[in-house]
Amino acid sequence: xxxxxxxxxxxxxLENEVLGxxxxxxxxxxxxxxxxxxxxxxxxxxxxRIEKMGRVGKFLIFHLSGGLAxxxxxxxxxxxxxxxxxxxxxxxxxxRFRFEDGSRLSYxxxxxxxxxxxxxxxxxxxxxxxxxxGTEPWATDPEALLKAYRRxxxxxxxxxxxxxxxxxxxxxxxxxxxYATGLHPLKRCPTLTLDDAKRIVEESxxxxxxxxxxxxxxxxxxxxxxxxxxxxxxxxxxxGMVGHPCxxxxxxxxxxxxxxxxxxYCPHCQxxxxxxxVVSVTGPIASGKSSVGRYLEANGFRRIDLDxxxxxxxxxxxxxxxxxxxxxxxxxxxxxxxxxxxxxLANDQKKKSELEAYIHxxxxxxxxxxxxxxxxxxxxxxxxxxxxxxxxxxxxxxxYVEASQENKEKRILERGKNPEEALALNGSYPWLEAKxxxxxxxxxxxxxxxxxxxxxxxxxxx
Ligand SMILES: [Zn+2]
Numbered sequence: 001x002x003x004x005x006x007x008x009x010x011x012x013x014l015e016n017e018v019l020g021x022x023x024x025x026x027x028x029x030x031x032x033x034x035x036x037x038x039x040x041x042x043x044x045x046x047x048x049r050i051e052k053m054g055r056v057g058k059f060l061i062f063h064l065s066g067g068l069a070x071x072x073x074x075x076x077x078x079x080x081x082x083x084x085x086x087x088x089x090x091x092x093x094x095x096r097f098r099f100e101d102g103s104r105l106s107y108x109x110x111x112x113x114x115x116x117x118x119x120x121x122x123x124x125x126x127x128x129x130x131x132x133x134g135t136e137p138w139a140t141d142p143e144a145l146l147k148a149y150r151r152x153x154x155x156x157x158x159x160x161x162x163x164x165x166x167x168x169x170x171x172x173x174x175x176x177x178x179y180a181t182g183l184h185p186l187k188r189c190p191t192l193t194l195d196d197a198k199r200i201v202e203e204s205x206x207x208x209x210x211x212x213x214x215x216x217x218x219x220x221x222x223x224x225x226x227x228x229x230x231x232x233x234x235x236x237x238x239x240g241m242v243g244h245p246c247x248x249x250x251x252x253x254x255x256x257x258x259x260x261x262x263x264x265y266c267p268h269c270q271x272x273x274x275x276x277x278v279v280s281v282t283g284p285i286a287s288g289k290s291s292v293g294r295y296l297e298a299n300g301f302r303r304i305d306l307d308x309x310x311x312x313x314x315x316x317x318x319x320x321x322x323x324x325x326x327x328x329x330x331x332x333x334x335x336x337x338x339x340x341x342x343x344x345l346a347n348d349q350k351k352k353s354e355l356e357a358y359i360h361x362x363x364x365x366x367x368x369x370x371x372x373x374x375x376x377x378x379x380x381x382x383x384x385x386x387x388x389x390x391x392x393x394x395x396x397x398x399x400y401v402e403a404s405q406e407n408k409e410k411r412i413l414e415r416g417k418n419p420e421e422a423l424a425l426n427g428s429y430p431w432l433e434a435k436x437x438x439x440x441x442x443x444x445x446x447x448x449x450x451x452x453x454x455x456x457x458x459x460x461x462x
Contacts, residue, residue, distance in 0.1 A: 002074050004136070004168035005211030007058045009230060010080060014060070014105075015053040017082050021099040022049045023064075028095045033109065036118045044068060044118055045097075057133040057167035061124070069124050071117040072107070078114030081106045134165045137204035146197035149189045156192070157185040157258040160200070168208050171261050172217055172239040177203045178265060179238035184275040185256065185263045191274070210235065238264045251397065251460040252439070267396035268460040273375045278394050279461070282386040282434050283401035284426045286408040286415075288444030288451070289382040292401055295455050299462050302376035306383045306391075309363045309370070319362070326355050342417070346424035356385065364390045387434055397460070400438035407445050 002010070023045050031038035048068060054061035062070040072078070078094075085104040089096065094114065096106045107114070117129065124130060134140075148165045152158070159165065160174040169177060178185050180203040183196060211217065216230035217239075233240070237247055242255040246266040255264050271277045279296060281289045290305065297303040313319050314336045324331055327344050328351075331337035345352045368390065371379050383391050386398070403411075409419040435441060440458060444451055455461050 001076050001170050002058065002078075002216070003170035003173050003211075004058055004208055005173070005214075005232065006216035006230065007060060007074065008055055008212045009216040010074070011053050011055045011060055014062075014080060018050050018062075018099070018105055019053060020049065020051075021101065021103070022047065023097050024100045025098040026095060027089075027098075029089065030094045030112065033094045033112065033114060034116045034118070036116075041116070041118045045070065056125075056130050057136065057163055058170075059130060059133065063121065067121045069119045069121050071119055071124070071129065073115050073129070075109075075113035075115065076111040078107065078109040081108060132164055134163055134167045136168055137166055137201055137208055140166045140201050140204075142194060142197040142201045145201060146192060146194055149192055149197065152189040154189065155185060155258050156183055156187040156189055157261070157263055159189050160204075161259075161261075166201070166204065169204060171263075172236065173204070173207055173211065175239040175264050176207050176236060178263075178270060180207065182269050184270045184272055185258045185265050186275055187272060188274065191272075238266070240264070246460075249460040250458070254396070271377045273377050276371070276377045276379050277396055277460075279378075279380045279397045279399060280386055280391055280395040281380060281382050281399045281401060282384060282438075283403075284408065284429075284431055285384065285422055286411040287401045287403045288411075289384070289401055291444055291448060291451055292399055292442065292455065293380050293382040295452055296378075296380040296461060301378040301380040302371065302374045303380050303382070304367050304370055306363055306367055306381060306385070309367050310359055313359060313362055313366065319359075322358060323355065326358060327351055342421050342425075346421040349427070352425075352427070360385055360389070367391065368394070385429070387430065387437075397440070398434075398438045399440045399442060400435045401442050401444050402435070403444045 026042045026045055028034055028038040028042060034041045045064060045068065048064040048066050050062055051065055052063035054063055058073060060072040060074070062072070064070060082103060082105050085096070085098040085102055087104065090106070090108055092108045092110045094107045094109050094112070095116070096104055098104055107116070119127070145166055149159045152162070157174055157178060160169045160177060161171070177200060181196070181199040183200070211232040214230055214232035214235060217232040217236065218229040238253060241253050242264045243252050245251065246253055246269060249266065249268045251266055251268040253264050254267050255262055257263065268277045279301065281292045283289055293303045293305060314323065320331070320336060323336065327341055329337055329340055329344070331340070345355065367381060381391050381395070383389065386392055408423060412419040412422045442451070442454055
């Protein structure tokens with residue numbers, strides 16, 4: 001869909017081709033697109049000269065002699081083509097002007113959503129559709145923008161697309177502006193600050209001006225004209241770049257849907273308290289999850305260890321009673337009888353499954369609640385039972401840790417536990433499946449310094 005820079009490119013193209021030409025005749029092949037009436041339009045523009053090509057937001061304006069103006073919105077796929085009036089008529093042609101020199105200008109629209117209005121010049125700016133167009137970014141006051149945006153209940157990206165407040169951003173440049181400002185596409189409008197609004201205005205102006213200089217983006221549905229390609233698509237940092245590493249932090253750009261529109265963004269750079277960057281660390285028992293978690297904690301991540309959450313749950317008498325019932329234990333006096341529990345879990349797959357089905361959902365719920373209450377914008381979950389969990393659904397980046405059998409056994413012994421029993425808890429869990437999903441796979445066999453050096457290579461973990 002053409003956005004402001006593309007429409008400006010079309011305006012400049014038309015200025016070169018049709019300025020000063022006199023309209024001798026108009027064929028309208030599809031009346032519906034001329035919203036002010038096709039018959040009246042054909043009559044009125046006959047004999048008029050195109051005096052000036054203007055643009056307001058994404059509306060093109062043909063200023064005609066005789067105090068008339070033709071207002072054209074290309075919507076999804078509208079395009080203007082020139083040539084000879086004798087050229088065959090395309091099946092997508094909506095209308096065709098014949099100029100007195102025998103040349104033509106055709107309006108084509110494969111989707112047929114484009115609209116054309118005939119207006120009196122002196123009423124142009126005082127009646128719809130142009131009164132419904134907001135200010136262009138370079139003419140937008142950040143305070144006014146903030147006030148208008150904060151009234152909106154939906155996500156920020158939807159506000160950026162609202163042409164009635166600030167005009168000019170469509171799906172492509174809205175993604176670019178969000179990326180440049182570091183704001184999350186789903187940020188709730190009422191949480192915007194004046195500083196956010198200033199950056200939105202600044203980046204919208206900068207990006208749209210750069211796009212105009214580059215002749216717009218030539219992408220899928222939009223070509224101003226055959227043989228005419230914009231160059232802005234080469235300068236896009238977010239739109240169409242899903243899976244590519246972010247230019248700032250190297251994390252792969254992700255795609256989500258916002259109000260039905262595909263939206264590409266960097267989950268690491270575009271974050272806030274309500275939309276944190278979520279890292280999960282998974283891997284078998286004693287593979288070194290905590291070493292990675294602690295490194296991230298030292299780098300500003302809020303750390304939540306699911307094993308710890310489970311241990312806290314066992315302190316709750318009601319939960320402990322249920323755990324005892326499942327395992328056939330009676331450990332009420334001094335909390336959970338860990339040694340006995342471990343032995344049962346290592347040997348009785350049925351009881352292990354039953355316990356997990358009970359305790360894991362409680363642990364996920366508590367962990368996610370703890371994360372929300374922390375208001376952190378970077379989170380790390382150490383989560384041994386990751387696959388299919390609600391944590392998996394909210395994770396942006398998965399780190400898989402692995403260690404040799406020897407190292408795992410050594411670590412378990414250091415914790416005063418029986419390696420054979422503890423490692424039996426890894427059971428038949430599909431570790432390879434978890435590993436295959438990981439953004440980062442890291443071996444923890446070396447020293448801590450070694451591990452830190454490896455993690456430092458990932459900018460977005462720092
Ligand atoms: Zn980034």
